[in-house]
Amino acid sequence: MKMLILTVSLLALATAAHAEQTTYANPVDIDYRYNFEQQNEGISYRTGADPAVVLHQGAYYLFQTLADGYWRSEDLIHWNFITPSRWPFESIVAPALVSDGKTLYIMQSHTRQTALLKSDDPASGKLDFWVRRTPPVPTAVGEGKDDSHLGPDQVQPSPWDPGLFIDDDGKWYMYWGSSNIYPIYGIEMTPQPFAYKGKPDRFIYLQPEKHGWERFGQDHSGKLPNGTPITPFTEGAWMTKVNGKYYLQYGAPGTEYNVYANGTYVADKPLGPFTYADYNPVAYKPGGFVNGAGHGSTFQDKYGNYWNTGTPWLGYNWTFERRIDMLPAKFYADGQMAVSARFGDFPHYVPTSKIDDPEKLFTGWMLLSYRKPVSVSSQHARVEGQTFDAKNATDENPRSFWLAADNKPGQTLTVDLGAEKTVRAIQVNYADYKSGLYTDSPDIYTEFTLDASADGQSWTKVAETEPPRRDRPNAYFELPQPVKARYIRYVHGHIGAPNLAIADLRVFGSADGKAPGKPEGVTAKRDSDQRNARIEWKPVPGAVGYNVRWGIRPDRLTLTYQLFAEDDDTEFGGRQHGNRLDLRALNVGVGYYVAVESFNESGVSRLSQVISLP
Template sequence: MDRVAHHLHAGCAAAALSPRRTGPARPARRLSRSPGARDRADLRSGGCGGAGHPRRPRMPDPADHARGRRALSDRLHRRGGRRARRHPELRLRPRRARRHPARAGRRRRALHGARHRDQDPMKTYCNPLPLPDYPRGMSTYGKEQDTSWWRRSGRRDFRETADPSVLYHDGAWYLYPSCGIAYVSTDFATWTHHPIEPRNPGYAPTIAKHRGAFLLTACNSPLWRAPHPLGPFERLGGFRKPDGSRLEGWLDPMIFPDEDGRLYLYWGISAPGIFGAELDPEDPTQLITEPKILFSHDPAHPWERSGDWNEDWDMNFNEGAWMFKRGGVYYLTYAGPGTQWTTYCMAAYVSDGPLGPFLPQRKNPFLATRHGLVNAPGHGCVVEGPGGSLWAFYTCLVNVNHMFERRIGMDPVWIDQDGDLASHGASELPGLLPGANAEPWKGNHAGLLPVTINRNCRASSEAPGRDAFYALDNSMRTWWQPAEGDPEPCLEINLQRNFSVSCARIIWTDEGLDYDRGVLPGPVRYVLEAALAEGGPWTPLCDRSASQQDMLIDYVEFAPATARRLRLRILGWPAGLRPALVSLTVFGISTAHPAMRREAQTGPST
């Protein structure tokens, strides 16, 4: 067994039991710029603000799951919905005999360890997703929008992508986000960009497979059809109501093909609510039922109230409807209360029919995270992946230049013992890839922790107000920016202890971006290095010095290395831009961990 798999397995259980911090992060300590004080500061221990993980929920029992679905059917019937259909999968299954707790614990630990041992080499993913060629922000075209949407003076250009719609087809993810489509991943870790036409059909694209073809639309966009997920697409036209008149205002649309061959359309933002209608399967532009409001804003639901504390009872943006079906139950997910708030989340209504009647599931929202680097997981989709696993792809927040400045993440979800959608929230640590974990409710964390957050650091230079420690404060809204004229900016981090490190997430921002003037994004070239003592010798961990790929967010894995100091050297960046580092997070495990001590004594296990 290789070293990284060994220390990931050993650290996973301890990391999963760490409580999640939900309070505000402690302010980072700013180092004195005088050399003497800097050296003394390097000897002091720094705080580590890495987030932990919530308590694992009870593992669902299949009989509980069936009873939950039966309870849903009965509840819909009691509340006056049309008679619940009888489904074979709702029949109760005999409860399995309870295992002895100690034996059950040993069995779970054995399975948990085997999951890591089977991965050679260990492969992980990390949010926000590292998509190449991040697209131009929609609001930068013409800059004619309401000035209240812009966060900084001057309406500065920015990049964004959000509102992901994902298709799992022939063993690959096909990702269609706002502002530029499409992306493909065959290993579920790395993504390639495949520009197609229509390149940018509008906000909130949606893709669906129907009768061997692929249907694509977006906010107020025509419907398109293609023989392959990447095209070529032919234009079919706009949607029409049953009387032949044009359907107006299909915002945040979603096309859902049911198992019986029937086809449905869902759409809507804010008032009056989320709509649904059936489409003609022969002519998908034609509605064959009148638009029906499936549910509306309910201020009794705290997660639907606007504001970072859900304080506004009057304002709401329920949006981003997404339908999927599991075990005869229809789950209509949606996002609220607004994409600019850290309270942005995903919740669900359930029904025994595609057009209702719908009731909110008992445990809402099913995906919500207010704090940390990856927060506000809203407007997205729930799709089936490898091995029948369920994955949520979602929007997450930046909100620095514009309130629509956003990124994309993904995490496993599941149906719990009560028949409700559930998750561990948005993750910001390395996780196990789709297909690698058959029991995500036990936790999907790969066992690696951040070793760089709020550590002592020093930089070759700093622009006014853009100090070096901003690269280590675990925030998407701050950044380190070197001073003008620094030919090779460098950031050095003192970990104060030895850590075995094996992957890193590097997030940049485009300071000076101006599309109209020809100042365009491009590759940032860098080298990440490690050393055991001040002054080196330095060993390269990741060499991107010759990179030709534009990666606004980069996530890299490398051979495990013991490090006490880390150094990032920035070697090149696009002309006209200023290098700006939002976050450098290196992940690993302490060499003082018992598993690492055993390895030092006995050698790596095989």
């Protein structure tokens, strides 16, 4: 009878009309374009970076680096790619985007005079010239920090990584900068005719000696993998005005590692003076499947809720192989900006009204597939010391993957959840292995089905890719209704790449048991170097992982580092291990509060005692 009930429910699910999707999961499910940054090495890969999102005339528009077009959404869940009527010959890198309500303005990064675009109807793809030839940025600088080592009147050839802002009084401003030498600049400007007013002001210099999170490298090691020290980068300026305060945001310390983050300086005027926010970073996601949250944009949705986008890091094919994430944000009444990355790569609801607490958007659907057994129809042989085992598809590491023997339809990957569990959503994350794609071909699309089974013998389709055809390297499916299943099977149809590679097949839902116990024995000790602290706790029986949470107030633990109970950080050098985290993201002279929560496949524990970290 149990099997009959399961089969009936699965059949009903498979034949049901499309249910309204209410959730999303990071990385954002868009058709990331193949780029050509490595033609000389004979490979290409899908990538996304530097997302700029604005709400314009009731729809959301997403521009990013090297996409040869942009995306439109009406709900922040479904994104449609728009091929524009014209596009810069050099394409677009790290774009700025702003709307005055009537017109959408687009500025790409550039180091020489160039044309800029705008549109009164971006939904149609029709773009017109905003500026046919930009004037050079004034080279003299205003009063500010001593730049004598750069030259008395030297400004970075720019604007690279620009950000545009229209104040309530209609005045326009531009902010820019991408360097480990130069700062973030700002200047007032006029849009028509396009011109700069006055001299640029210098605003943001990184201070890694004071701000631990601004140190470069994996977990802020300050070094490249070969041990070479490196000066961190600041980039990705974005301005947001809330309750009369101006939040000048920036990305740091570099896109290549797990700690890419967004910070902010705050002022009472659009050109400052700006003050460093001691609660920085504001968007930070160093742990989990999605690593990194830097260089993006902050926008309000239709209901007044804030969101912050960023650039997670993959880095398998090249150090700049990346994706896009979207995290809920909030501005507190006292002015603090915060972005919630807690379970930031698990499914979240997209609100349809104003909400007060971004953390309530977490669905509570837990990860059921972590390190579960995987069986596959074929496996590629070991190559150049690399293994492409099936087990890589459930290890929560986007830089390891299963590689099939070929790319023919019918290849399968099956995850055994260990017992019947309630499945609510599934995410399929592809990897690129020796893709070698250099054209936008109609053949670049993704097709597959997802099946569920209670016994591994009788299967029913629970999800599938559907028309119109598009590439979905991070395809996410919210099931129309919960499904009880032990096995989830991917059945391959088509991808445009020559090799079928899956980094992770991630299954979300509930094991229908009890959440783990609250962590006990939490200790936090700051090093003599105040940028660092060690947090430890007693292992919790049955815990799959932990969230270390911290902030500058005991009732406002806005930052999270997620780690798994079995973690030993062997990939990058061991600063986390099961029930210990060496946290290296603190600001000198700032006191903190720390707590830990545990989680398993059934839920999340109560928060541990909150302890002071002076």
